[in-house]
Amino acid sequence: MLTLSQVNKRYPTGDHALVGIDLTLPPGQVMALIGPSGAGKSTLIRCVNRLVEPTSGSIRLEDTELTRLSGGNLRRARRSMGMIFQEYALVERLTVMENVLSGRLGYVGFWRSFLRRYAQADITEAFRLLERVGLSHAIDKRADALSGGQRQRVGIARALIQQPNVLLVDEPTASLDPKTSRLIMRLIRELCNERKLAAIINIHDVALAQQFADRIVGLRAGKIVFDGTPQELDAQALTTIYGEEEWDSQLNGEVDVELDVEVNGEAKERQTAGQQVSRPLSFTPGEAI
Numbered sequence: 001m002l003t004l005s006q007v008n009k010r011y012p013t014g015d016h017a018l019v020g021i022d023l024t025l026p027p028g029q030v031m032a033l034i035g036p037s038g039a040g041k042s043t044l045i046r047c048v049n050r051l052v053e054p055t056s057g058s059i060r061l062e063d064t065e066l067t068r069l070s071g072g073n074l075r076r077a078r079r080s081m082g083m084i085f086q087e088y089a090l091v092e093r094l095t096v097m098e099n100v101l102s103g104r105l106g107y108v109g110f111w112r113s114f115l116r117r118y119a120q121a122d123i124t125e126a127f128r129l130l131e132r133v134g135l136s137h138a139i140d141k142r143a144d145a146l147s148g149g150q151r152q153r154v155g156i157a158r159a160l161i162q163q164p165n166v167l168l169v170d171e172p173t174a175s176l177d178p179k180t181s182r183l184i185m186r187l188i189r190e191l192c193n194e195r196k197l198a199a200i201i202n203i204h205d206v207a208l209a210q211q212f213a214d215r216i217v218g219l220r221a222g223k224i225v226f227d228g229t230p231q232e233l234d235a236q237a238l239t240t241i242y243g244e245e246e247w248d249s250q251l252n253g254e255v256d257v258e259l260d261v262e263v264n265g266e267a268k269e270r271q272t273a274g275q276q277v278s279r280p281l282s283f284t285p286g287e288a289i
């Protein structure tokens with residue numbers, strides 16, 4: 001169980017990025033964190049693993065108060081939080097297998113870590129995870145030879161080999177095409193189910209959040225303004241989170257597509273075509289407004 005109580009973050013610049021955040025994440029729950037650019041989503045995730053220092057408040061993971069930890073205790077606590085990043089954060093010149101095994105570095109002693117010597121059990125687990133994420137054919141490939149979707153699969157396997165209690169996922173699909181984005185979100189969802197693993201996923205794509213999360217939390221200007229199920233995220237809730245927009249037409253799956261049609265290679269005519277799309281519609285409010 002992860003519990004945030006009255007968490008505030010004020011950056012030295014004066015930006016009040018988080019304002020009195022109260023949030024409890026039960027075991028096994030997959031929570032999507034949505035909200036406009038600058039709402040504080042990344043700050044919230046980074047306060048949990050202390051990449052960003054909260055200004056005040058309490059963050060507890062199981063029985064451990066994370067905000068008071070330092071040194072070795074903080075390192076040990078971080079092992080129980082798997083991070084998956086938008087930019088993958090792989091070591092480019094290392095192979096897929098080596099990148100996954102690097103998730104174990106927090107567990108091995110200094111010399112083993114320095115020499116990158118891993119226990120046989122870790123290597124066996126890395127093979128198993130790579131098979132699970134569909135990369136068993138690519139274990140010897142260098143990270144810089146992988147596609148975006150493959151890189152994110154490596155990032156997922158590396159986070160899981162830590163045996164975390166919670167996954168902190170920061171815009172996992174931001175650099176991926178729509179189909180790969182869905183595959184990655186489905187994979188994260190399935191792995192959380194299989195391992196009864198809780199996750200906070202910072203994501204801009206509302207449709208993906210609705211499809212793959214158990215719960216959606218909406219942030220606006222550092223405050224929680226929505227906390228509910230994917231079904232409860234209606235046009236009114238989206239307006240509260242993102243501001244006025246024609247959410248109903250988007251949620252009902254009808255969009256007007258304006259087409260620029262070239263006639264004889266020269267004159268341009270503007271046409272509007274009503275297009276029916278099946279739910280959930282993939283739209284990204286951060287980009288749309």
Ligand SMILES: Nc1ncnc2c1ncn2[C@@H]1O[C@H](COP(=O)(O)OP(=O)(O)OP(=O)(O)O)[C@@H](O)[C@H]1O
Binds near residue numbers: 016040041043044
């Ligand atoms: N290192 C920093 N120093 C100063 N201000 C910061 C820093 N990081 C973030 N902020 C500010 O804190 C607020 C929240 O930013 P944050 O990146 O957490 O939002 P976000 O919801 O993740 O945005 P996005 O969706 O664009 O990534 C913004 O006003 C931002 O300018």
